[in-house]
Amino acid sequence: xxxxxxxxxxxxxxxxxxxxxxxxxxxxxxxxxxxxxxxxxxxxxxxxxxxxxxxxxxxxxxxxxxxxxxxxxxxxxxxxxxxxxxxxxxxxxxxxxxxxxxxxxxxxxxxxxxxxxxxxxxxxxxxxxxxxxxxxxxxxxxxxxxxxxxxxxxxxxxxxxxxxxxxxxxxxxxxxxxxxxxxxxxxxxxxxxxxxxxxxxxxxxxxxxxxxxxxxxxxxxxxxxxxxxxxxxxxxxxxxxxxxxxxxxxxxxxxxxxxxxxxxxxxxxxxxxxxxxxxxxxxxxxxxxxxxxxxxxxxxxxxxxxxxxxxxxxxxxxxxxxxxx
Amino acid sequence: xxxxxxxxxxxxxxxxxxxxxxxxxxxxxxxxxxxxxxxxxxxxxxxxxxxxxxxxxxxxxxxxxxxxxxxxxxxxxxxxxxxxxxxxxxxxxxxxxxxxxxxxxxxxxxxxxxxxxxxxxxxxxxxxxxxxxxxxxxxxxxxxxxxxxxxxxxxxxxxxxxxxxxxxxxxxxxxxxxxxxxxxxxxxxxxxxxxxxxxxxxxxxxxxxxxxxxxxxxxxxxxxxxxxxxxxxxxxxxxxxxxxxxxxxxxxxxxxxxxxxxxxxxxxxxxxxxxxxxxxxxxxxxxxxxxxxxxxxxxxxxxxxxxxxxxxxxxxxxxxxxxxxxxxxxxxxxxxxxxxxxxxxxxxxxxxxxxxxxxxxxxxxxxxxxxxxxxxxxxxxxxxxxxxxxxxxxxxxxxxxxxxxxxxxxxxxxxxxxxxxxxxxxxxxxxxxxxxxxxxxxxxxxxxxxx
Numbered sequence: 054x055x056x057x058x059x060x061x062x063x064x065x066x067x068x069x070x071x072x073x074x075x076x077x078x079x080x081x082x083x084x085x086x087x088x089x090x091x092x093x094x095x096x097x098x099x100x101x102x103x104x105x106x107x108x109x110x111x112x113x114x115x116x117x118x119x120x121x122x123x124x125x126x127x128x129x130x131x132x133x134x135x136x137x138x139x140x141x142x143x144x145x146x147x148x149x150x151x152x153x154x155x156x157x158x159x160x161x162x163x164x165x166x167x168x169x170x171x172x173x174x175x176x177x178x179x180x181x182x183x184x185x186x187x188x189x190x191x192x193x194x195x196x197x198x199x200x201x202x203x204x205x206x207x208x209x210x211x212x213x214x215x216x217x218x219x220x221x222x223x224x225x226x227x228x229x230x231x232x233x234x235x236x237x238x239x240x241x242x243x244x245x246x247x248x249x250x251x252x253x254x255x256x257x258x259x260x261x262x263x264x265x266x267x268x269x270x271x272x273x274x275x276x277x278x279x280x281x282x283x284x285x286x287x288x289x290x291x292x293x294x295x296x297x298x299x300x301x302x303x304x305x306x307x308x309x310x311x312x313x314x315x316x317x318x319x320x321x322x323x324x325x326x327x328x329x330x331x332x333x334x335x336x337x338x339x340x341x342x343x344x345x346x347x348x349x350x351x352x353x354x355x356x357x358x359x360x361x362x363x364x365x366x367x368x369x370x371x372x373x374x375x376x377x378x
Numbered sequence: 379x380x381x382x383x384x385x386x387x388x389x390x391x392x393x394x395x396x397x398x399x400x401x402x403x404x405x406x407x408x409x410x411x412x413x414x415x416x417x418x419x420x421x422x423x424x425x426x427x428x429x430x431x432x433x434x435x436x437x438x439x440x441x442x443x444x445x446x447x448x449x450x451x452x453x454x455x456x457x458x459x460x461x462x463x464x465x466x467x468x469x470x471x472x473x474x475x476x477x478x479x480x481x482x483x484x485x486x487x488x489x490x491x492x493x494x495x496x497x498x499x500x501x502x503x504x505x506x507x508x509x510x511x512x513x514x515x516x517x518x519x520x521x522x523x524x525x526x527x528x529x530x531x532x533x534x535x536x537x538x539x540x541x542x543x544x545x546x547x548x549x550x551x552x553x554x555x556x557x558x559x560x561x562x563x564x565x566x567x568x569x570x571x572x573x574x575x576x577x578x579x580x581x582x583x584x585x586x587x588x589x590x591x592x593x594x595x596x597x598x599x600x601x602x603x604x605x606x607x608x609x610x611x612x613x614x615x616x617x618x619x620x621x622x623x624x625x626x627x628x629x630x631x632x633x634x635x636x637x638x639x640x641x642x643x644x645x646x647x648x649x650x651x652x653x654x655x656x657x658x659x660x661x662x663x664x665x666x667x668x669x670x671x672x673x674x675x676x677x678x679x680x681x682x683x684x685x686x687x688x689x690x691x692x693x694x695x696x697x698x699x700x701x702x703x704x705x706x707x708x709x710x711x712x713x714x715x716x717x718x719x720x721x722x723x724x725x726x727x728x729x730x731x732x733x734x735x736x737x738x739x740x741x742x743x744x745x746x747x748x749x750x751x752x753x754x755x756x757x758x759x760x761x762x763x764x765x766x767x768x769x770x771x772x773x774x775x776x777x778x779x780x781x782x783x784x785x786x787x788x789x790x791x792x793x794x795x796x797x798x799x800x801x802x803x804x805x806x807x808x809x810x811x812x813x814x815x816x817x818x819x820x821x822x823x824x825x826x827x828x829x
Binding site: 308335336337338339340378 | 532533534552559
């Protein structure tokens, strides 16, 4: 099986979907002539031409709104946000228009748009550029939210997102773009709403998404080495729709839960998950559910402090030991 | 506020008490320690003691009335205080005789000896602990040391109920003394870890002179007093064996077999077949020998029909397998045609599936002869009950090392006692004896089983 980077996986998904369906277009800042702010869309302008790969001005409210309108008329736009943090400039378009259009039109109009881009901190870009808004997006009925953590998941889920007839917010990570992994060739789709057990275990369930769950795999190795505990690691992959059953199945198996994510703790995805778990698997819990998130403060600018603010392998390992007490 | 005195539970089996006589009347002054009334239970008549000072302001249950446990008897308070008769008590749960469809905690404290007390231990039984478990009704548990809430994880609570352990007797190893799954499982495996029943009003745990506690499990009940409705298997065993014992005229013949040749042959075969992962058991040989003996004495391979005897052409030998909750007899069809090896394989497979309760009906019916082996349980000799419509059943005991006489000398031998139970309508003494002689011959010359 070919080994490619996350960046390449996203690019391949875009290229394959654009080949398959003439209505799929890519729009965003620097996606065309500059080959993408992170080189995700390298070569796509040359391959598909300026009617399919479109450079936009720096006006998220404008071009996201444009994409939403176009999607209502039959185009299937993939809109790139250079930093997902910029979603907030287009908040009204996304969460009032895209989210509600199907409902408000009585099902007559749908919005098959994908809004994708890197949603992460850890790159010393400060409080206004480091947002991970998956819980904010997931809050809104009508919006789907996907956070892949591996190249294979990125490709399979982006294909599904593009083919999905509803707005999908597809959150990548600049720190994962360079990571490599096995990605099956060809038209392999991963359905939205499907979580994956990426490490099987019995002593503890570590559940989360994004880059943090990949760190959890390393923390699980430490737990095995130092304490002979086999942690099970579950990558949600999809926030809305959420694969509750895979989560609950893991909890029933291990009876102890650590939730990890890069987002901040208040009202985040892990808060919602903890609620679901205690509601639906109460009798299976041998310890309170613990969460390991970013420290609750605006994204820190100082590089050494930023490292500590975000989840890291040591913090996850220490939190796991707490749950195991 | 007036104190309401309820009918206390004065014995394990008591459900109602008869208030035979009031010793005080309305308006009388009452001191703690005074006797209020005489109460007759299923066991004895006792006196009801007051724990409160005050005036007996109201009697709710007149003399002669039969009062369920928990119902109000009277009220003690200030003269002239208004008091209403409380409503009938909520249905009681966890009286030991109630069958438990869902797991319920065992009442933790042994109930008080007949010292009559309208006492604190009666109280907890009236205040159901609000269980967060969805199954079962309110279940009384003894209160913890006053004011302290039991810390126990939801999972551990569920497991404790499943194992019928009182959480109050568990020691918690989690943070803040929380009882967790590991604590429940450890106590279930080793009852020595259980603490003595909570002190609140239980019969005091007996102490030997010198203040040493007698270990808790030797003072508690042997088991939970309970009525368990017979499962289908249990009911079937009951029905068939009663039928066998009452309708089949049993007689019993015994023979002692020299097991040395059989054990030697078995060892030889097993060592040769070890590489193929084959392990033959003594029972496999006995099954084969039983079938071969039926070839020599086929009169035993028969059934009484009511008007005559049905002689069976095939020997389908069944064997008894103990399983959870009972036993079952899987059948090896055409045992007379199968080799020891084939019988061994089939017996293992049937035995395993029998334990998993996965046998199909045609796998445990249709036998013509049965072998029951308690050798592995250390029983040297026993008699089994015939499985209708068989005419006989062979009971196999354990191999015993003991002195025997061989060639006029006393030597160490290995003997096995076989007992044949026979249906006298089909098998007479002589026929039974012939069968056992044939079986003994085959087992003592076991190479015959291999040809």
